[in-house]
Amino acid sequence: MSGPGRRSKVATAIETHDLDGIGAELESRWSREQDRWSLRRLADYFNAELLEQMLREAGGTTVEIDPADLYDRVQSDDRTTRTEAERLLERAGVDVDALRSEFVSYQAIRTYLRSHRGAEPPTDDGPTVDDAVGTIRRLDGRLTSVARDRLSNLDDLAVASPRVLTSIRVYCDDCGARLDLDALDDGACNCFDDSN
Structure with missing residues (x-):
């Protein structure tokens, strides 16, 4: 095709x-x-x-x-x-x-x-998890870049080589599950556990 x-x-x-x-x-x-x-x-x-x-x-x-x-x-x-x-x-x-x-x-x-293969997803009713994760990753990259630039321009910062790390996690208030962005694609929190 x-x-x-x-x-x-x-x-x-x-x-x-x-x-x-x-x-x-x-x-x-x-x-x-x-x-x-x-x-x-x-x-x-x-x-x-x-x-x-x-x-x-x-x-x-x-x-x-x-x-x-x-x-x-x-x-x-x-x-x-x-x-x-x-x-x-x-x-x-x-x-x-x-x-x-x-x-x-x-x-x-x-x-x-x-x-x-000429394949399409079954429906396209709006944003997908992939779309949301992609947007969040771009924003996270921008945040890291801005923070690194701002810190490197501070003369009185007591860190010789500042390195900025960000971590985005999703928490479920009902069951307390913590999910990384990567896990959002593959699973659900404990509220959706089949054994319940």
Whole structure:
């Protein structure tokens, strides 16, 4: 379905690594009415599948970690966790730089689903979680940048090299659950626990 021009990064990875069937699976999980997956969740799923396939292709040491968990570790903000995961992949014969270069964003997933597969979400009744999270991230980046600039211009600040970190969390007043922005795509608070 894609027209002339650059080939989709997702389609290229699917073809290069023989990820047969994953395109239809992504489309199904994004297009269905019930329990629909967000684009971010689909990107994480795709990247974990890609990682697992590249491990198979490397044919090296067997890794006893779930690919989704290993993907989370490779993408971790914690340097130690990330480094340990990268070393594990290298010992298994995976070129970590090549792997990272093939990871896709949620935007790439959206482009692939819409342009290559002609898929659309079931309804478009307004802003989505992806839209809200994207806006919040842009505002957070702007806040960090402004705060860093303001602090670096203070002559009487008693911090030699100020570094600004911001953290946005969502709290549920009913059950007390705390969710990072990334968790908003994938789950709900304890109020929506199926066991209740």
